[in-house]
Amino acid sequence: MAIDISEIPDILQRRTISFYAVFILLVAPLWCAVPLAWAFVVYALRTGRIWSYSLPGLTLFVVALSEVIFSVHHLHLTRQLSSPPNTGHGSIPEIQVAFQRILKAGLAHLSPDDYDEETLDEERPGSPEEDIVQLEHDDHRAIDFRNTLRTWFGRQPWSTVRLHEVRQWIYWSIFNKHLPELEELPQTHKAVLDDALDLLQKRLGKRIPEGSDVSCRPILLNLDKATILWRPFTLYAFTTVTNLCLDHYYQRSQGFSRGNHNGLEYLVRIPKNWKPPRDPRPVVFLHGLGLGLLQYHTFLSHLFQEFADRPLLIILQPHISQNIFHARYLSPMPRKQTTKNLSSLLASFGWTNLDPSTNSSEDEGHHPNAKDRGQNGVTILSHSNGSYCHAWMLKDYPHMVTRSCFVDPVTFCGWEGDVCRTFFYKTCYTGTELLMRYFVGTELGVVNLLQRNFDWSSNSLWYEEIPNARNRSKTLFLLGDKDSIITPSRVKLYLRSHGIRKGLWCDPNGRHGQALLAGGEGCKVVYEWLKEREC
Template sequence: MTVTTPNLRHAVSARRRIHASEQVTGAPAPSPVDSYTKPVNTWDDHRHDNHPLDVNDDTKPMPVSTRDASFWLALVFLVTPVWIIVPLSWTYTLYTSWKLYVRRGVAGSDPLQTWEVVLFAYSLFEVLFSIYYAELANIARAYKTRIPKRDMHELQLIFTRVLQSGLSPPISADAPSRPGSPAEPITTLKHDDPRAVDFRSHFRLWFWGAPWSEVTRTAMLDWLAWNTFDKDMRKLDNLQQTVIKEALVMIEKRTGGRLKDVRDGGKPHIVPLKVTHDEVNIRSRPAIVYIVADCINRLAKWYLEWVWDMKSSDHEGVEYLIRNPPSDADASPNHPQHPEPVIFMHGLGFGIAQYLFTIVFLLRKLPSNQPLIVPLQPNVSQAILHPTHLVPLPREQWVKGLKGIIDQFGGERAGVTMISHSLGSLAHCWMMKAYPELIKRSCFMDPVTFCLWEGDVCSNFIYRKPTNAMQLLMSYFVATEPGIALAVQRHFDWFANSLWFEEIPRARNPYYTSFHIGGHDAIVDGYRVKRFLMNHGIAEGLNWNPSGVHGQPCLFPAGMRQLTSWLSSPEPPEPRFDDSDSGSESESDEEDLVEYVLNSKAYPS
């Protein structure tokens, strides 16, 4: 079962109805862009806040940062002491075994001292674990991708959205509803058009940051085959090849020029990043890392259960912690009987121990009779012995499980407040696509679900060579752990993981939707996500910190104070849904997109 947003299902059915109508009447579909006046695009609208655009950027590779002092300090004092445990354990185990072998049968030979016995036992344990770990790494590397097949019309709609993103100039937050980027026609842009320069100068991240002039048509077709169908170009059928070639033409229109063939000067060695096809990136680590991670997570869980009365449970395989509200008799005018549940989706790393401060802060600030639900993600939490460590729950099971949890605790009546951080924004995205009516309020902190097509998240998390301490620690302790690497590199479905403005109910209303973005995020390009949101008129609900790092919104006191201020803000007087807003903006925008795809004839039906 493929979970898609009701709006997308509506859009696909609408497309077919319009197509049938055209066959009968012969009349083209009406233009969706007559209701607003288009502003003029300028270079300022398409300038990265850190890197001003240069029309000649396509002839130069992306700049590479040099390693700073913090990188070497972290390497020497944090990473190397942990990494070297395994080779030292092998060395000591072999040495002690040889020494015991030589001493056997020798009269008067001294036995091992107590500390030597303990050290030998630990070293032997690390040796055995390293063998087990190597087998886990082999299993992860041999794991085949699990990306579902999709309806051709759905692929066309999503790819059209990608190419149209950034074509429209920004709009103000108080502007009337408009189709936005999805309604902008894809025409052949000039090479020096700021929209073309911006698109190609960042899109080349998928090609290792090579100069755009060196990217060949063959390399682009190879990337499109992976990105669209999760296949090599050679394995596509005739219809799929036709779609890919049409998509290539659309990209060339969007980037302001035809890509070169190898014979015309293109570089054959420029190959694309293909996340689910490239080798899973895993690095060795000792068992002590998992032991420490398991201990602190057990302690954190025990603390939440005993001190804060949270309970452990699961539904459809989704494990979660919940703070059960007291009985209705404890309700007061300030604490209503049935406040909507709050769901906090944590990110990857070291599990709930990493987010203990956030969870406790929420427990303290939320009314005592308001349910707080914390779904757990063991496969991205260093839980090496958990059954889902190398077999993460599929998206459909996550959606079904979260839907059941929401229904169980009364969220189907008034909706829920969902807060997500980093990778947790993917489950947030899935629920918003599948059941937007259940998500009353949303808070996205360091979200990875926006602008996924630009390649920053994949490039920064998987392929980038670390240049500072934060990047090095993230790479070694998090990104190259088998469970996390497998989840990211073999379950990366950017079609399902990409959240669009039109899919967020009341996105411009700061009471219902809040975004927390940092300018120094090591994973997300915060400036481009900020621009993407502002281009759709989001202003008041955008909490922008130009010096913010990844994790700052939910792991530091200042960010948590912003979150609790948002949670406690009074609800505006207008109802969430009314007759004038039937279907929300997203449904009308979906119809606009469908009509554009039909009128443009960009793809074969």
């Protein structure tokens, strides 16, 4: 009989020295800057000593006063996120399809190792064509699913999870609302909830006990109270000014132009003599959470030098770049608007066509070698949170994306709960975890995006939604085995179970973001792949 890993408590961890070092040397000083600024301003004004300060003292007072004023503004913005959103995740039929895909993932009897992608005949091994049937409680597929699902319930042993909490979780995942009393549920909602619960229990291999256990309270990402920690005005100002300087530098010295397409901001460089589809196809870069251009400057600088022969498009995302002074900082563009604007932007450059039926015909009519090149389109290179937008384009305009490179993608296996738990719920034990929690997980713009504007069904990408997923020349996945944000072993298991081999590159010592460090092995893999002629 298989060991039921869903009943084994997680190993208790102890905080490392790096945690305390980061807390004392970095997090605590930055967090204390705001209350210290308040104390200094109040002291200077109440004692009247401000009138006796010399130039250095007055400068310090002005800086402290700016922190005080900004903290009030920050508090005002924070209160805007105190209430859960009123909008749902999406259409109910779309949510139900995504929910069934979750239940079908891992059902097929396929080994992630016993597979030769050169000889496999099935188009989509382990795809949603599997039926959801009642599993035995000791079926390894049921045990694995229970162990995965308990992440949404605080990693408590599965036997402690009760039906009320599971209903709460299902209701949130479908309707993005708190579960009302069962007798108050509309009949349509009750029917959807009961159907989802029935399928879920089949996949779990056992019935969920009646009752409630508050110790297993589920993660309700969009509804739970958001934790936002202040940070100094000077930190935001430094990040914003640095990104503006880099923006201007790219325009002056790297040949980029800045544009705004219906609210979608970007930097683009198109070589003068470049012609599609004769020359290498354009590269679209979608960055992740953090500091915007500042965070990716080294990687981008090498990218500019290595690929001067093709157009480069960088999509700017102020809401995940700590650009708190931007008008759209708390108004991230939703999926449909983003893909509509990005697709029309790509079409306006002449890189691809909005109508998929004209993509290849136009190429073949005007370019003799179009058939050898494949359809006209772009290469999308995404990192981390950028993989969500990448996924949206593959869902809505797959014909425009002829090559895809996913670096540290969070779009896969997001339904397993590891990413959101790591960002917002898990206790920090290491310095890296604390850095990620303070600088990313509790930052106002990130919290707004991931806890108030997160659409899990749109953000989840499935194997069958990726064109040419098993063709390495067209699709590449890069992971680091020591990634602390995603669970690489789960993502690898999912991709490998669908036959992806040559296109999956893994760094055994890699951490999140390390694959894009200039000079690293991951960066070399990305550059070499971009240089390849796809086949």
